[in-house]
Amino acid sequence: MQSIVSVSGLSKVYASGFHALKAVDLxxxxxxxxxxxxxxxxxxxxxxxIICGLVQPTSGKVLADGHDIISDYRAARSKIGLVxxxxxxxxxxxxxxxxxxxxxLFGKSPAPAHIERVLRDLSLWDKKxxxxxxxxxxxxxxxxxxxxxxxEPDILFLDEPTAGVDVExxxxxWELMRRLRxxxxxxxxxxxxxxxxxxxxxxxxxINKGEIILVDDKxxxxxxxxxAQLTIELKTPLAxxxxxxxxxxxxxxxxxxxxxxxTNGQDGxxxxxxxxxxxxxxxxxxxxxxxxxxxxxxxxxIDLVRARS
Amino acid sequence: xxLYAIRSIYIFELSRTWRTLFQxxxxxxxxxxxxxxxxxxxxxxxxxSIDGVSYGAYIVPGLILLTLLTESISNASFGIYMPKFTxxxxxxxxxxxxxxxxxxxxxxxxxxxxxxxxxIILVTARLFVPFEIAHPFVMIGFLVLIAVTFSLFGFLLGLxxxxxxxxxxxxxxxxxxxxxxxxxxxxxxMLPPLWRTITLFNPVVYLVNGFRWAFYGIADVNVTVSVxxxxxxxxxxxxxxxxxxxxxxxLRS
Numbered sequence: 349m350q351s352i353v354s355v356s357g358l359s360k361v362y363a364s365g366f367h368a369l370k371a372v373d374l375x376x377x378x379x380x381x382x383x384x385x386x387x388x389x390x391x392x393x394x395x396x397x398i399i400c401g402l403v404q405p406t407s408g409k410v411l412a413d414g415h416d417i418i419s420d421y422r423a424a425r426s427k428i429g430l431v432x433x434x435x436x437x438x439x440x441x442x443x444x445x446x447x448x449x450x451x452x453l454f455g456k457s458p459a460p461a462h463i464e465r466v467l468r469d470l471s472l473w474d475k476k477x478x479x480x481x482x483x484x485x486x487x488x489x490x491x492x493x494x495x496x497x498x499x500e501p502d503i504l505f506l507d508e509p510t511a512g513v514d515v516e517x518x519x520x521x522w523e524l525m526r527r528l529r530x531x532x533x534x535x536x537x538x539x540x541x542x543x544x545x546x547x548x549x550x551x552x553x554x555i556n557k558g559e560i561i562l563v564d565d566k567x568x569x570x571x572x573x574x575x576a577q578l579t580i581e582l583k584t585p586l587a588x589x590x591x592x593x594x595x596x597x598x599x600x601x602x603x604x605x606x607x608x609x610x611t612n613g614q615d616g617x618x619x620x621x622x623x624x625x626x627x628x629x630x631x632x633x634x635x636x637x638x639x640x641x642x643x644x645x646x647x648x649x650i651d652l653v654r655a656r657s
Numbered sequence: 658x659x660l661y662a663i664r665s666i667y668i669f670e671l672s673r674t675w676r677t678l679f680q681x682x683x684x685x686x687x688x689x690x691x692x693x694x695x696x697x698x699x700x701x702x703x704x705x706s707i708d709g710v711s712y713g714a715y716i717v718p719g720l721i722l723l724t725l726l727t728e729s730i731s732n733a734s735f736g737i738y739m740p741k742f743t744x745x746x747x748x749x750x751x752x753x754x755x756x757x758x759x760x761x762x763x764x765x766x767x768x769x770x771x772x773x774x775x776x777i778i779l780v781t782a783r784l785f786v787p788f789e790i791a792h793p794f795v796m797i798g799f800l801v802l803i804a805v806t807f808s809l810f811g812f813l814l815g816l817x818x819x820x821x822x823x824x825x826x827x828x829x830x831x832x833x834x835x836x837x838x839x840x841x842x843x844x845x846x847m848l849p850p851l852w853r854t855i856t857l858f859n860p861v862v863y864l865v866n867g868f869r870w871a872f873y874g875i876a877d878v879n880v881t882v883s884v885x886x887x888x889x890x891x892x893x894x895x896x897x898x899x900x901x902x903x904x905x906x907x908l909r910s
Contacts, residue, residue, distance in 0.1 A: 400751040404905050422659070422753040430751050436744025440676065445669065452665025453752045495748065 351375040351411075352503055352534045353399065358408030360394050360558075368394040370558040371408070376503075376536055381529055383549035383566075384538045385649055391558040392538040393433065396505050400430045413502060426454055429501030433508045435488045437495070439481035443472055446480060447494045454499035466497045469524065486517045493524070504528065506537040510544060522548055542646040552645070556653050566645075573648045578609040578621055580628070581637040590631055596624055607635075662754045666762025667769075670736050674770050681770065682777060685724045689778045692720055693785040696842065707844050708875045713786035718869040719841025720782065725775045725800070726807050726836055726861075730828050733767035733811030738824055741815070746908070756902040760812065760895070767808040768801070775800050788872065796871035799884075803864055806887055809894035816901050816908070835861045845877045860886060 353376035360369040369391045376382050386392050397403035399410050399417060410417045415424035438446060447463055467473045470490040475483060480491055489509070496504060506525075510518040525535055525548055539545055545552055546566065553563040564572070585604035597620075599608050609624055628635065674681050697713035704712040740746040749759060782788075790796050818824040839861030845853050856862055857878070867883030870876035876883070901908065 400747075402747055402750050422755075425751060425753040428751070430747070432744070432747050434744050436747060438740070438743065438745050441669070441672070445672065449665050449669045450748060452661045452668075453748060453754065455659040455661050455753055457661060 350378055352378040352413055353536070354411040355395075355399070356409050358395070358398060358410060359406045360391075360398060360403065361406045368558050369398075369405075369408075372555075372558070372560050374553060374560055374563065376534060377551070379529065379532055379534055380550040381525060381535045381537070381548050383545035383552050384536065384555055385540065385542065385545055385552060385645075386538070386555035387540065387653060390555045392555055393507055394558075395555070396430070396507055396536070396538060400428055400505060401425055422455075426499070427502045429496035429499065429504045431489075431492050431496045431504070431506045431509060433511065435485065435492065437480055437488070437492060440479055442477050442479055443467070443483075443491055443494070444476040446491065447498050450495040451498040456499045462500065463494075463498060466494050469527075470494050471520075486513055489513060489517070493521075497528075501533065503534045503536070506535065508538055508540070510539070510541065518544075542644065542649055546645045554649060554652055561652060569648065570642070570645065573651070575642070575647070576611050577641045578624075579639040579641070580607040580609070580635045581639070582606060583634040583636050586633070590633070592627055592631060593624065596620060596627075598624065659754050659758050662752060663758050663762045663765075666749075666759065667766045670763060670766030671769065673736070674732075674766075682774065685728060685774055686777060686781055689720055689724060689781055690785070692716070693782065697785050707847075708873070710788075710873050710875065711786065714788040714873075715844075715869075716842050717779075717782045717786065717788055718872050719836075719865055721775050721778050721800075722803065722861075722865055722868055723833075723836050723841060724778050725771050725803055726832050726864075727828050728774050729767060729771040729804050729807035730811035730814060730832060732770050733764055733808040734815035734818065734824055735811075736763050736767055737812055737815035738818055741908075750908060756899055759902070760809070760898055764805065764808045764812050767811060768804040771804045771808065772800055775804065790872050791874040792871045796868070799864075799868050799871050802884070802887055802891070803868070806891040806894065809891060809898065813894050813897055813901075816898065835859050836865075839865055840877060841865050860890060863887065 353374070355372055355374040358369055358372040358374075359367075361367050372391075372395065374395075384392050384395070394403055398405045399412065401417065401421060410424075412424040413427045415421075415427070417424045441449075444463070444467075447467065448458065448460075451459065451463065464473065467476055470493060472487065472490050472494055475487060480488060483491065493506075493509075509521055513521070522544075525537070529535060537544070537548070549566050551563065552566050552569055554561050562569075579601075582605055586600060586607075587604060589598055589600050589607070593607075597610050599610070600606075601608055607628075609621065611620065693713070696716055701712040701716070706712060707715045737746075740749065814824065814827050838856065839859045840856065841861070845856050845862060848856060863878060863883040863886040866876040866878045867880050867887070870880045870883070900906070
């Protein structure tokens, strides 16, 4: 599939000498939701900043929909919408004027019908004549999203879209992202809520200390790196793992009251679990409860970042 | 050329003026009226005419200029400083616009506002003292040229400033003294020779004299030199602004 954003050998050294990005390569596929995960200071915002024109790269190349972001910045930038992390906008203007301003700034002819649709989609329509200063934090964030969508971008960057946002608004935003993807918009979001990436993303990239340490499909990432664990609570504690089970990855809990079966998820572990239960039945080991747990992206993420540091 | 962007910035910036219409217009008009009452009527009535022009009429170009300079600088500097301050500048930096388009939008709006103010003050002045304008088109030309030049300067100031203090210190500590000492309210020929020579290093002298020539056909310095100085200053400002955007100085990290 053709990449809509293509980053190659991108580096950024700040004037302070801080090496924010180290020769980053990244391909974003057309129409996907890509989540960029990383701890604070990993380089997420710098990477987005360079692609959007806010930060000057030290070296490297970025193409947005085939256009170089520096030599062909007009074509590249007109494809991109950016929702920044900070709530930074003119406070004294009305919602309508601010959003209309954004559209014009990106070189699009006035289209009140489109602006109305965007505002309605974001439940901002009845606030359109309000000054932004009078809106709540969540509403201000919606205004920033409306500004980014005002010029109908093909690529939407959301920098920590749900940081400090209440649960309801977070659900609304996820819903909005899904609707946007259906219309063909490519969405790149940075987040440190792994729950968000798990919920939304098609693919996930993990960035740490200025390096992309992993890019993969969410599902295969969970399969490859995720662990599945089955805990079998026994009716009567055992002194040791029965020798009949020694070929399976089974351990006995410290108090002997439970058997813990761990698999790395790659083989799914399903066949072996059935085998385990069959053998337990044959051995006459009775159990009172079964509990399965798959590791979340969060566990994977913490393992990854820890392994590299 | 991204004309929609220029139009958007221009309209957005002027709408700030309409929002603050009263303070935008009322305060310069009030302060000009006070100048006329004090210098024009109270003191001016005891002064001789200069070069055949009554003192009240003589100070009209200088007064308009004083407002034009301070308003151009403060409008344009505020216009670009505020988005920097709030962070909203990210949008302009990420938009498909060139430096020239950004400058036309912001500086055009600031200059438009100060030209309108200059004309309002001209009308206000006419209520206090009778005068006629010898070269009205030249006068309008000068008005626009000066408004644009000092809006550019203000824009530059707004780009450079990283605090409200810096934003205000230049108009207060540099521009106002230069205007007062630049022969706005007197002919530099009235000064002792040494001070007259020193004054010639003050750029405002050239602005005031060119402007006054348009009103009354009199000037202490050559009018061509006046225009040339203004244009040179304007080009210098443009050059620095271009450099700032190109290198990202204080704008892009």
